[in-house]
Amino acid sequence: MRRWNGWIDEGAEPPAVASGAVRLLEAEIGPGAPPRDATLGEVVASLGASALADEAGLSIDPVDRIRHARGQSLPDWIALRSGRLGRVPDAIVRPATSGDVRGILELGRRRGAALIPFGGGTSVVGGVMPDLDDDRPSIVVATELLTGLHGLDETSGLATFGAGTLGPDVEAALGPHGLTLGHLPQSWERSTIGGWVATRSAGQQSLGFGRIEELFAGGRLEAPAGSMVLPPHPASAAGPDLRQLVLGSEGRFGILTETIVRVGPKPRVEAVPSWVLGEWPRAVDAARDIARARLPLSMVRLSTPIETATTLALAGEGRGVRALRAYLRFRRVGPEPCLLLVAASGDEKLVELAVREVGSIVRRHGGTGIGGSPGRQWLRSRFQVPDLRDALWELGYAIDTLETAVDWSRLPDLAADLGRTLRHGLDDVGERVHAFSHLSHVYPSGSSLYATYVFRLAADPDETLDRWRRLKDAASEVIVRHGGTISHQHGVGRDHRRWLAGEKGELGLGVLRDVSARLDPDRMMNPGVLLTDARDERSGRR
Ligand SMILES: Cc1cc2nc3c(=O)[nH]c(=O)nc-3n(C[C@H](O)[C@H](O)[C@H](O)COP(=O)(O)OP(=O)(O)OC[C@H]3O[C@@H](n4cnc5c(N)ncnc54)[C@H](O)[C@@H]3O)c2cc1C
Structure with missing residues (x-):
């Protein structure tokens, strides 16, 4: 079970941060000083009474309420770690069927309550917390019992899942049939299929398997006004597509109880080769050419020079990393190496062909292949990287991410401006920020840009929140000014x-x-x- 105030499992130790990465952070932004976290006992002791009674399947258990009070955004973390939660839901309810959900909608109406759909609770945009300005009692509708594979039409490649099914359970149910959904957001282990639909999520390999809006074929939404059944037509010209209304509705239009998704055969081979390009502008050109070539790839991930240096620092000083550094010096890759990871999934011949074609595009832009080791490392640690949030917090650092997507023509300026803005966003308060980014998803007409930024925690949680807000506001202004979307994958929530x-x-x-x-x-x-x-x-x- 996830710890109540972080990302790693309850009782687990955060991973060690490589000494090179700690040195890098200390040099870039100064030594961190971990604040004292509130204990669960302290938060329970300070919790006000629920406005609701322990009736009709409602849980008003204090720990249950605290565990469902927030998601995973940095403001959520600051609230949880400091114990200053503001509002906490009055009750949790766990429906097991669409019929139960209808009963809960009716109960909510009778009690004059607000209902908060809660999947994995991995929202990073303030999507799963009671509204501070709303004085009605709030009930979290946890989808954890709306789970499992309810139907599989192998002929059509359509699978029906309960909306609360977690990522690993989706793949575990499809695996024995030789099928996959292939939707793997970094939060995959802890997020749900209904949450993905409700937030228009993107998986790490969406280039090949499709974003959730391409995979979501239909389902069932229980809205206060009634049930909306979305049939899984392969295509339709029958007016505007109501599925598009449900996608990204973030719990505002009702509760998704069933999702029908398009599944396909599990790829026989998956290769994640890597290259390094010597400078950012040429690396971006290469990524664009790869995207335009429409090769059967499932991922193109290009790191800026600062992210590449940070990745190497995090990888430690093992033999492989030393050899890679020596190789890059020998090949005179520079002045600012950018790491490119590409995934190709499918039949052997197709994968081979795609990788060969990427190689020739990269070479045209002056890049050089560095083999499969960075890709294998990425595959091994892809879902563990977020554990670093717990580790860095305990070293006194806050880490957060933000993302956008923009046309290729506007990407270079946006990326440069965003990096500058984040790095200097706390100059006024005398703090520095370590910021880096990568292109996480490429499209023929543009790309996403995914930025990570690290800054020091203040002794006062309100001050840490203020630092975050300065950075978030400034970065969002830059994104909008350059014509980027306010979110490529995390959704809107409160923060956007x-x-x-x-x-x-x-x-x-x-x-x-x-x-x-x-x-x-x-x-x-x-x-x-x-x-x-x-x-x-x-x-x-x-
Ligand atoms: C470490 C980390 C990595 C992440 N990586 C990615 C990534 O790679 N790609 C990506 O797209 N996102 C990513 N996210 C963001 C988050 O995981 C996604 O937004 C995810 O889709 C949320 O799913 P969930 O089940 O946790 O939903 P929740 O967080 O529980 O809910 C999210 C929103 O959807 C609503 N909702 C949830 N379930 C339902 C339902 N059944 N019916 C109606 N509304 C519902 C909620 O009310 C809320 O508004 C990441 C988050 C974290 C913390």
Whole structure:
């Protein structure tokens, strides 16, 4: 079970951070001083009574309420670690069927409560917390019993899963049939299929397997106004696609209870070769050419020079890393090496062909192959990297990520501006920031840009939150100014809501509010997320 105030398992030790990485951080941003975390006992002791009674399957157990109070954003972490949680849900309920969900919607209406759908609770945008401005009691609807493979049509490649099914359970159910969904976000082990749909998530290998919006074929949404069944047509010209309304609805339109997804044969071979290119502009050109070549690849991941240096520092000083450094010096790769990882999944011949073609594109841009070892290391540790958040926190550092997608023509300026903005975002308060990024998903017309930034925790959690807010606001302004989307994969939640109007336009946002009002007339679903806060909506202010 995930620890109540972090990412790693309860009782597990955070991984050791390589000494080279600690030295790098100390040199870049100064030594960290870990703050004292609140204990679970202290938070339980300070918890107010629930506004709801222990009835109709509602759990008002204090620990249960605390465990469902927040997601995984940095503000969530600051609240959990400091014990300053603000509001905590009044109750948790665990439906096992769509019928149970209908009963809960009715109960919520009768009690005048707000309902918060909760999958894996891995939201990094403030998607699963009670609205601070909403004075109604709040009930978390945990989907952990809405699980399992409910149907498999192997002929059509369609699998029906309970929306609360976790990533590993999805693949475990499909594996014996030689099938895969192939949707592997970095949070895969702890996030759910319903959560992926509700947030329009992207898997690490979405280039080959498709983003969740391509995989989501249909399902069932239980909205306060009624049930919406989405049939899994292979394609349809019957008016606007209602699936697109459910995708990214972040719990505002109802609770997804069943998801029908498109599954395919498990690839026979998976190769993750790697290359290094000598400078960022040429590396970006190479990534663009690879994306345009429309090869059967499942991932193209290009790190900036700073991310490449950080990755090497994190990898430690083992023989492999020393040999790689020596090889890069020998080949005179520079001045600023950029690591390129490419995954190809499928039949042997196709994979071989794709890798060969990538190699020739990279060589045209001055890059050199460095073999399969970085790729194998990436495959081994792909789901463990987030454990570093716990480790760095205990060294006194906060680490957070943000992401966008933008046209190729605007990417170089956006990337440069974003890096500068993050690195200097705390100059005013005399703090430095270590920031680096990579292209995580490439498309023929543009790319995502995924930035990671590390800064020191302050002794006062409010001060740490203020540092985060300065960085987040400044970075979001840069993203919007350069024409990027406010989110390529994490969704909107609370943290990106402010920037949504710029992207959707007031009319577009109004349409979404009207849909919400039609499906949820009492505005009980996940208030404060995606659209303006519940109080504004109920008072007619938009
Ligand atoms: C370490 C880490 C790595 C991550 N890596 C990735 C990544 O690679 N790609 C990516 O896209 N995202 C990533 N994320 C973000 C997050 O994992 C995704 O947004 C994920 O899709 C959320 O799924 P969940 O089951 O945890 O949903 P939750 O966090 O529980 O909920 C997310 C939102 O969806 C709503 N919701 C959940 N279930 C339902 C349902 N059944 N019906 C209606 N609404 C529902 C919630 O109310 C909330 O608004 C990462 C997060 C972390 C912490």
